[in-house]
Amino acid sequence: DGGITQSPKYLFRKEGQNVTLSCEQNLNHDAMYWYRQDPGQGLRLIYYSQIVNDFQKGDIAEGYSVSREKKESFPLTVTSAQKNPTAFYLCASRDFQGGGNEQFFGPGTRLTVL
Amino acid sequence: DAKTTQPPSMDCAEGRAANLPCNHSTISGNEYVYWYRQIHSQGPQYIIHGLKNNETNEMASLIITEDRKSSTLILPHATLRDTAVYYCIVRPQGGSEKLVFGKGMKLTVNP
Numbered sequence: 001d002g003g004i005t006q007s008p009k010y011l012f013r014k015e016g017q018n019v020t021l022s023c024e025q026n027l028n029h030d031a032m033y034w035y036r037q038d039p040g041q042g043l044r045l046i047y048y049s050q051i052v053n054d055f056q057k058g059d060i061a062e063g064y065s066v067s068r069e070k071k072e073s074f075p076l077t078v079t080s081a082q083k084n085p086t087a088f089y090l091c092a093s094r095d096f097q098g099g100g101n102e103q104f105f106g107p108g109t110r111l112t113v114l
Numbered sequence: 115d116a117k118t119t120q121p122p123s124m125d126c127a128e129g130r131a132a133n134l135p136c137n138h139s140t141i142s143g144n145e146y147v148y149w150y151r152q153i154h155s156q157g158p159q160y161i162i163h164g165l166k167n168n169e170t171n172e173m174a175s176l177i178i179t180e181d182r183k184s185s186t187l188i189l190p191h192a193t194l195r196d197t198a199v200y201y202c203i204v205r206p207q208g209g210s211e212k213l214v215f216g217k218g219m220k221l222t223v224n225p
Contacts, residue, residue: 004157035215040217041217042201042214042215042216042217042218043158043213043215045213088155090157090158091157092157102148102160102163103158103160103213104160105157105158105159106157107156107157108155108156108157110155
């Protein structure tokens, strides 16, 4: 089945540790996105990438880093510099070249920093 | 900031039509209206989008007023699985890279 996978679904880390969240898609989409969602809130854009080896900061990029070495993969690292990392993280992709505007979302990773 | 206004919540009886309103009075001529929904603890799911004509797909219908300042998402026969937070978003086709999600509207379908 085509889609976006995020792993793990739940992740626990100690304060001060970096942690990398996985996002993989087999939809052949060019664009990929990372959002953060806090309880009762909408989604906020962290980073996005329209093409391999290129990415742009979103609204809340501080304390996060990404890479886009392969079209299928867009991992997000939550660094120790992120002051409040506990949140629900969502990855999405879009068929940018095809002109479609719908973003397809993965199931999310819930990160808890203890 | 989100350019849309939705009521915070709505209830609907199972099997009845659910009409979800959205105000977007500052919408620009090149902006589309998109609807997504998010079931608890899952990623958002695309539902439908439109510019000015009414649209229908297998999930829902979208009715946009003639002045485009508001729209209504219609779930014709709501089921318990339609309970979710529904987001109304406006954005240009192929424009800005981000989807601006507000707080959305919680639809609860009751048995």
